[in-house]
Amino acid sequence: MKRITIGIVALMIFQIIILASFRILIFNEAYYKEGFAEFGTYERDRNADEKLKDVLSYLEGTKQQISYPAFEEREKSHLQDVKSLIHNAITYLYALIILLAVLIAMAARKKSFKPILTGLTIGTAAMLATAIILFLMNGLFPQLFEVFHQAFFPQGNYTFPYDSTLIRLFPEAFFRNFAYDIIKNSSITSALLLTISLGIKFREKFLSNAKK
Numbered sequence: 001m002k003r004i005t006i007g008i009v010a011l012m013i014f015q016i017i018i019l020a021s022f023r024i025l026i027f028n029e030a031y032y033k034e035g036f037a038e039f040g041t042y043e044r045d046r047n048a049d050e051k052l053k054d055v056l057s058y059l060e061g062t063k064q065q066i067s068y069p070a071f072e073e074r075e076k077s078h079l080q081d082v083k084s085l086i087h088n089a090i091t092y093l094y095a096l097i098i099l100l101a102v103l104i105a106m107a108a109r110k111k112s113f114k115p116i117l118t119g120l121t122i123g124t125a126a127m128l129a130t131a132i133i134l135f136l137m138n139g140l141f142p143q144l145f146e147v148f149h150q151a152f153f154p155q156g157n158y159t160f161p162y163d164s165t166l167i168r169l170f171p172e173a174f175f176r177n178f179a180y181d182i183i184k185n186s187s188i189t190s191a192l193l194l195t196i197s198l199g200i201k202f203r204e205k206f207l208s209n210a211k212k
Contacts, residue, residue, distance in 0.1 A: 002115045013123030014123045017186045018186050023093060031181075036052070039177070051070065051071075071166070075164060078158055079166075081152075081153055131183050
């Protein structure tokens with residue numbers, strides 16, 4: 001039973017770290033504007049900020065539809081799918097957090113935190129290992145980006161001409177940087193949590209040996 005708990009906690013921690021990093025960035029308007037300045041969006045589109053507000057308001061759910069006339073129906077259809085994916089991911093994140101809190105509460109009642117702590121150690125270590133692999137595969141980003149779209153948008157409405165509004169706002173370089181920042185933030189969080197978990201384990205082992 002403990003092994004099952006450890007495995008569940010490790011998997012949950014792994015997913016929570018990635019999804020939380022995603023959640024922090026996905027509606028961050030300032031982050032998008034920094035990306036626009038870095039990747040030349042403002043040179044391609046003088047109304048980029050207005051279009052960004054329209055897109056983010058729609059994706060967040062404060063607007064029911066894209067109102068800016070520059071977006072074509074195919075682009076709106078894709079954004080509708082993106083909105084659904086984002087909200088499903090965030091709902092899943094909150095569900096994971098609640099479930100993890102329940103497991104921690106149960107461990108507190110039994111005064112048995114070892115499976116939780118071991119799961120935290122494994123989950124954060126796995127996240128760091130995954131981050132290293134993904135950083136090493138950076139050159140394969142176009143292929144990975146295509147695989148991602150095929151998996152989550154099988155209807156195929158994610159390809160647009162180079163002069164479309166979405167491509168001018170969000171070139172591939174923007175998404176490469178977005179993915180990099182998610183992995184980078186996840187790595188930092190994982191490293192901190194791993195250090196804490198190992199520190200607690202070391203302290204417990206030290207106190208246990210001191211009692212002998």
